[in-house]
Amino acid sequence: MTDIQERAAVERELRSLIAQAARLDEAVVAELPADTDLFGPEIGLTSLAGVTLLGTVDKRYGVDVAALDLSLDSLQSIATLTDFVAAHLQSH
Numbered sequence: 001m002t003d004i005q006e007r008a009a010v011e012r013e014l015r016s017l018i019a020q021a022a023r024l025d026e027a028v029v030a031e032l033p034a035d036t037d038l039f040g041p042e043i044g045l046t047s048l049a050g051v052t053l054l055g056t057v058d059k060r061y062g063v064d065v066a067a068l069d070l071s072l073d074s075l076q077s078i079a080t081l082t083d084f085v086a087a088h089l090q091s092h
Contacts, residue, residue, distance in 0.1 A: 003090065006089070006090075007082065007083075007086045010085055010086045010089065011034070011078065011079075011082040011086075012030075013060070014057070014078065014081055014085065015029045015030050015032075015078060016029075016030075017053060017056050017057065017060070018038065018045070018053060018078065018081075020056070021049045021052045021056065022044060022045050022049050023049075029043065029078075032078065033078075034078045034082070035078070035079055036077055036078055037076065037077055038050070038053075038075055038076065038078065038081065039075070050075060054066050054075075057081075057085060061085055061088070061089060062092075063084075063085050063088045063089070065081075065084065065085075068084075068088065069084060
């Protein structure tokens with residue numbers, strides 16, 4: 001699998017995990033632009049949903065976002081979270 005294919009697969013799965021954490025329809029989240037803010041009005045993650053998402057990402061990918069990104073910049077958008085997770089998967 002190429003890096004581009006792997007990143008696309010990670011993004012698809014993360015969109016599903018985001019939808020579950022935010023209690024949104026997966027089809028709606030699948031159609032959002034990649035630069036959609038996770039805590040913005042379209043997704044509307046709460047702090048509790050964000051913690052849930054981080055725990056799920058850690059279990060699924062073994063990437064502890066909170067420990068590796070202390071400023072949590074990777075939680076800005078769908079794209080930043082995807083980039084962060086994909087980069088850590090490639091480095092391991």
